[in-house]
Amino acid sequence: MKFVLRFLIIALALNLSAQSGFNSEGFEVTKQDIELNVFDKDSTANALIIYEKGESYVDRETFLLKSEIKKKLKILNRNGFDKATETIYLYGDNGKHERVKKIKATVYNVENGQITQTQLDKNAIFEEQYDENHTLVKFTFPNIKEGSVIVYSYTLESPYMFKYKSWYFQEDIPKLYSEYRPSIPGNWEYNIKLVGGKKLYTNVSSLRKNCLQVMGAGSSDCGDYIYVMKDIPAFIEEEFMTTKDNYLARIEYELKVFRGFDGRVDNITKTWKSVEGELKTDNDIGRQLKKSSVTKDLLSDTIIAISDPLEKAKAIYEFVQNTYTWDKTFNIFNDVSVKDLVNNKSGNVSEINILLHNLLEANDIDVKPVLLSTRNNGFATRIYPVISDFNYLIVHVTIGEQIYMLDATDDYLSFGQLPIRCLNQYGRLLDFKEGGYWVDINANQMSVMKYRVNLNIDDSEALSGTIKGNKTGYHALRAKRAYFSNPDTYLDSYSNAYPSTQFVDYESETTNKTATEFSEEFKVEQSLENVGGNLYINPFLITFFDKNPFKLQQRTYPIDFGYEDAFLYSVELNVKDYEVIDIPKPINLSLPNKTGTLIFNSSINGDSVILFFKFNFKEAIYDAAYYDSLKSYFATIVDIQKNSLIVLKKKP
The missing domain is CATH 3.10.620 (C8orf32 fold)
Structure with a gap:
């Protein structure tokens, strides 16, 4: 009866898990694990770790650091097929090296209404030299299809206790459950670092006596730890960030002190x-x-x-x-x-x-x-x-x-x-x-990009005029590098970016490669289209951002521009012979805590239409909490540049 009751409880738990989605309670593969091909919490995900677990410990006989790793992986669609290949990096130097053993994998599919299993063939495991200190072990799971679920495992053996196994809770695909159980003998004392800013769902520790013994020399106790994270979003790289290694949720170890059974103490981490x-x-x-x-x-x-x-x-x-x-x-x-x-x-x-x-x-x-x-x-x-x-x-x-x-x-x-x-x-x-x-x-100054534009409409209803540009900081640095490396072709960068506009008569006022500013001037020409007797003019002949760099549903790491930034674009359009039918509406927008301001105005001044556009970023680095605001801010910038129209009609 006890056995039957326990079985019913387990079955009920798995059934409830299946009703809510994938079975993230363990490595057992359910039919729903295979049949579900969409992850509701991230509709863009192509693959998913349903459940994973790692255990690291020092072997009592060999004194090698062993890590037993097991994962349950779901392939949601064809774009997730790249996750069907696993690559393991093994380190080695001075005659010692890490090894991987006991590689096993089973691929589950539903075929003709039945769950099928395909085992990984040992002949499908390959090893190659990556560099002087690293070897790669690769294997590709067999019979992969949309909907496949793979359960695979392997054991790492390492002679390097100074390189205690790190555990990455976060990858470029989402995870439902990730657990790591390290066991650390008291001989080795580590600085333990949780990276990425995500909170642990479980963080417990206990002491286990006499986990490691050397005959005639002594024994050591072990600290046993359990770390768990749940519902971990995929880490997707995006513009304006430093390396992803700054933000991936993980646990790392840095050896601090080694205590030998002979009483020797080595302070590895120093002041x-x-x-x-x-x-x-x-x-x-x-x-x-x-x-x-x-x-x-x-x-x-x-x-x-x-x-x-x-x-x-x-x-x-x-x-x-x-x-x-x-x-x-x-x-x-x-x-x-x-x-x-x-x-x-x-x-x-x-x-x-x-x-x-x-x-x-x-x-x-x-x-x-x-x-x-x-x-x-x-x-x-x-x-x-x-x-x-x-x-x-x-x-x-x-x-x-x-x-x-x-x-x-x-x-x-x-x-x-x-x-x-x-x-x-x-x-x-x-x-x-x-x-x-x-x-x-920090950057030693705010970087600024300015364009001042003067435009006229000739008798053939073509737009012409001059543009004066001035750049400082890192905008100037990029411009100087592009210009001085080949002055004769520099203007081509504008022509290639804006093919509907002709750029001619280029002149740069900057002659020193190390100047703090870069100033330039050139003439522009652009044909206009007359629609129903009206001219529609987009005054943004040059744009600062062609598209919104922020597209994620959620970003969990900072937005790092590197430096404070400001942009300014002003236009004076001579409309002496035209009636102004419409001009863009003004827009004022601010980022939270006054960390950025956007101003867009247009007005009629005598025979001219005046347009003024300015926005800035007063912080070099924004916390992830600003992401939605920055996303909306950039969307407004792009929309203003693309859709601001001046509508004119020829005077009788």
Whole structure:
């Protein structure tokens, strides 16, 4: 009776789960799991993890870190077929390597009203070398169809306790249930980090005695943990973000302390004080920062004679920019040689910016190196030192009360401007005497794009006029790079973007690649169409955004523009010989908390129609809570540019 009762309870639970959708209570595959081909909570999903579970522990006999992983995957439609291939990355070095064992998979389908099962063939498992330290193991599930459900599992074996298995709760497809059960012996103490900002549904821990023993040496207790997340949305990458690794919901481990059974204690995670002590004598950082002899006789007498510190710093910065070429590699901790840079005139990020540092320091300018992680590399850990998190080095300069962040790897950067790749919120300033600290990494000014347009209508009812453009900040940086790389074809970028308009007689007022602004002027011509005796004119011959960059139903990570931004477009249209039938209606819009303002006005002033359009983003980074407002804001911007019409009728 007890067995029957237990069976009925389980059956009832599964039935209730099936009635509400997929069986997210376990790995048993129900008919509804197979027949349901739409996920109500995300109609755009092509595949879905219904249930997954991972367990990591140290094997009592081999002392290897084992991770047993099992998943139940649903293929919703043909676009989800790419999820039918699993790739496992295995690490190895110094004669040791990770292994994967016990790979099993069963594919469930409904055929002729019956549930069928197809097993993964061992011959369908392939291994290939990815790079010096990684091997790939790949396998593709058989007999995949729309509606297939796959239950698969494998076991990872790793000799690397410093690389305790991370667990990704979030991927690019939604998940209904994700559970991870790590068991950590007391010999190893980790910094445990929950990334992504999502809350755990279950977070419990317990102590298990004598989980690990070494004969004649001692035993260790284990901390057993259970972490669960439910109803996890897919992570979809979109514009205006840093790397997805900053936001994917996951648990990570950084080895902090190892305690041997012999009483030995190794402090793996160090303090910043100890790390700076090591960097001070490091061949690639500390010793290169002392290479003052290499800098002798590099600067001209003209630069050395400059008395104003700011002007001298600018001259030294420009000298490094123009003399040395970045080889597009970072290598901030490997094979750094300022001497090689001076000899070869080409080098990596560290070499160029350390040379800049040394030249400034040799000329009595207050300068410090700053380590940072680029936008594509992810955020550096702040709660404890993880040197491998950093992949870039810049220079922090203090002149009077003003601070400048410098990077001489780009010929087009103005003094105090960093490449966009560096705008990743913060960096670690190194001060080997007083001790380092975290510094904010921000754009040094708001970026602005302006166009002033003057238009006339000729006797053949064609539009003609002039456009004057002015760009600052990162808009100027992009324009300078495009223009100076090939001035003869620069105007083609406008012609290709706006094929219905002719662009002629181009002239740029900017002659210096490192100028803080980029100014340009050119003439435009566009034919107009007369419909029923009326002319319909869209005054936006140039647009700032052709489409709304935000399309997600929900975005769970910040909107990171990198810098504050502003746009302005003004038009004066001469309508002397025309009657104005209609002009666009005014629009005023603000983002929450006054973090952005949009103004659009049109008016008639004598013989002219005046149009003024301005909008801005007063924050470089917006919290995800602003997403719907920003989405609506951009929709309005695009609509104004596409659908604002001036309607004219020829006067008798």
